[in-house]
Amino acid sequence: MNQQVSKPLTPGKVTIVGCGLIGGSIAFALTKQGWDVSVVDQDSAVEQQALAVGAATQIGVDSEADLVVVATPVRRVAKTVAKIAAETSAVITDVGSTKAQICSEVESTRFVGGHPMAGSELDGLAGAKADMFEGAMWILTPSEETDESAFTFVRRIVRSLGATAVVLDPQTHDTLVAEVSHVPHLTAATLMNQAATSSLDHSLLLRLAAGGFRDMTRISAGRAGIWPDICFANKAAITTSLDALVTSLSEVRQLVEREDHEGLLQHLETARLARLNLPHGFGSYDEVSEVTVTIANESGHVAKVSALAADLEINILDLDINHAVKGTEGSLRLLIDSQSALRLAKALEAQGYLVKTNHLEEER
Numbered sequence: 001m002n003q004q005v006s007k008p009l010t011p012g013k014v015t016i017v018g019c020g021l022i023g024g025s026i027a028f029a030l031t032k033q034g035w036d037v038s039v040v041d042q043d044s045a046v047e048q049q050a051l052a053v054g055a056a057t058q059i060g061v062d063s064e065a066d067l068v069v070v071a072t073p074v075r076r077v078a079k080t081v082a083k084i085a086a087e088t089s090a091v092i093t094d095v096g097s098t099k100a101q102i103c104s105e106v107e108s109t110r111f112v113g114g115h116p117m118a119g120s121e122l123d124g125l126a127g128a129k130a131d132m133f134e135g136a137m138w139i140l141t142p143s144e145e146t147d148e149s150a151f152t153f154v155r156r157i158v159r160s161l162g163a164t165a166v167v168l169d170p171q172t173h174d175t176l177v178a179e180v181s182h183v184p185h186l187t188a189a190t191l192m193n194q195a196a197t198s199s200l201d202h203s204l205l206l207r208l209a210a211g212g213f214r215d216m217t218r219i220s221a222g223r224a225g226i227w228p229d230i231c232f233a234n235k236a237a238i239t240t241s242l243d244a245l246v247t248s249l250s251e252v253r254q255l256v257e258r259e260d261h262e263g264l265l266q267h268l269e270t271a272r273l274a275r276l277n278l279p280h281g282f283g284s285y286d287e288v289s290e291v292t293v294t295i296a297n298e299s300g301h302v303a304k305v306s307a308l309a310a311d312l313e314i315n316i317l318d319l320d321i322n323h324a325v326k327g328t329e330g331s332l333r334l335l336i337d338s339q340s341a342l343r344l345a346k347a348l349e350a351q352g353y354l355v356k357t358n359h360l361e362e363e364r
Helices: 021-033 044-052 074-087 100-105 148-160 170-196 202-208 212-221 224-233 235-257 261-276 301-311 338-350
Strands: 013-017 036-040 067-070 091-094 111-117 137-141 164-167 288-296 316-323 329-337 354-360
Touching: 013 021, 013 074, 021 036, 036 044, 067 074, 067 148, 074 091, 074 100, 074 224, 091 148, 100 170, 111 148, 111 170, 137 148, 137 170, 148 164, 148 301, 148 316, 164 301, 170 212, 170 224, 170 235, 224 235, 235 261, 288 301, 288 338, 301 316, 301 329, 301 338, 329 338, 338 354
Parallel strands: 013 036, 013 067, 067 091, 091 111, 137 164
Antiparallel strands: 111 137, 288 329, 288 354, 316 329
16 A cells, blocks of 8 residues: 655755754764754753663754754753854754744744654653654644744654654643653652651562552653753643642541542542543554645645644644646645544544545555
8 A cells, every 4th residue: 555645755964953862863863864963952961871882873053953852951942943043044943842932933944843752761761762763652742833834844754753743732742741740750750768767677668569469650861950940831731730649648548538439449440441441542544645735825724734633633644745847726635544534634624624434455
């Protein structure tokens, strides 16, 4: 079956600013693909290490870079992007786990906000690996001002790293990530601290802390230094989620105190079923359709269409933009699994787009 809409991605030049766990993993992956990778890090020893282990081919910002990935702590992302945008003509993306504040401060149309949902308990370049993003979700947060060719370029690179690109607006990203990443990390750290500082027999308690406790607190072993900046940048969403968690825990406490068997059983069973039904990614598709959307030759349409697909929980397998050389219209071609293609087409038509669908037959 032919599932290719766009041409294969040709390796070019990339600069990675911040060569820690995520930046280092991107560097390893792109070097493996044949990219000319340069790295910048506040620690010159890390830069030299990146060269020594084969994660990079040179040090410093490459003025001819096609792409710059900013992998600094979130508090420094916006200023770093502004500096890079003034010095190069490269497309720029970041990997920060908060997006609203960063995207509101960055004015460059060549910037595409990003957040790979991947990580490790290991720290720094020593924990980096080329396959870090295989099967991971990678959130992209383009604005209506984002250059569509820049967005498409970043999305294709994300896919080349083995990740699934999902488009969200920055505020929605921060609200969702507070629930599934930031608050769970704070909760795991709190549970770990509670056990570590318990008045009970400390050594025996921690020796008994196996199985479920280790699973629940595993993420608390991650690098602590990045989290204050993340939490403060996403303060509103995190505090709202923490308040809801405190309320839920108070309700559970009451169920236990009252010995409410049915209430507690329902609480546990609801959680069990929700956990069993967690999605395992988008998976592969046996039948694929091409959805062609007529768009005006102006920015913002890729972001709108991609965000609509995300709202409908439809994965875009690939996309390509064809801008008309003359005239006011172009087209956006999407690869969608056939079961979802009609649903997306109807939603797009409801928003005034002209849409055509074409089922792709298997090649004989």
